[in-house]
Amino acid sequence: MSDAPSEFQLTVPDSVAADPGAIELIRIWWSxxxxxxxxxxxxxDPARFGELLAIAARHMAYGYAVRHGHDEKTAYHRILHGLSDVIKADNVATVAEPATLKGGNA
Structure with a gap:
């Protein structure tokens, strides 16, 4: 993934890098x-992960406002609409990839 264009590369925030107790909870790619x-x-408690997703939705709405010029509140509601659509459809299946020692480390 290091060959990805810089616009698609994420960096670890300094506050996280400085926190020895920090843990990574999720990595998501569109592939x-x-x-x-x-x-x-x-x-x-899985509810804590729900809280994390809600906070992430707020942060993503801010990102859409800054990067794409969207109204932040409208972007947030569009994100919630997308979440709701998937929850209502109830058709997401988990497909686990086999664990390997070669390739990625995610």
């Missing part, structure tokens, strides 16, 4: 027209 992810269910 071959679908999401692919690596997850770490680190919270004892």
């Amino acid at each position: 071959k027209d679908e999401p692919v992810m690596s997850v770490m269910p680190a919270f004892d």
Whole structure:
């Protein structure tokens, strides 16, 4: 993934790099027209992950406002609409890739 254009590369925030107790919970890619992810269910209570997703939606709405000129509140509601559509459809299947030692480390 290091060959990806710089506009698609993410960096670790300084505050996270400086925190020895920080843990990575999820990585998500858009690949071959679908999401692919690596997850770490680190919270004892799954509701905490729901809280994280809600906060992430707010941050993403801000990103759409800054990067694409969207109205932040409208972008947030569009994100929630997308979440709701997937929840209502109830047709997402988890497909686990085999664990390998070669290739990626995610």
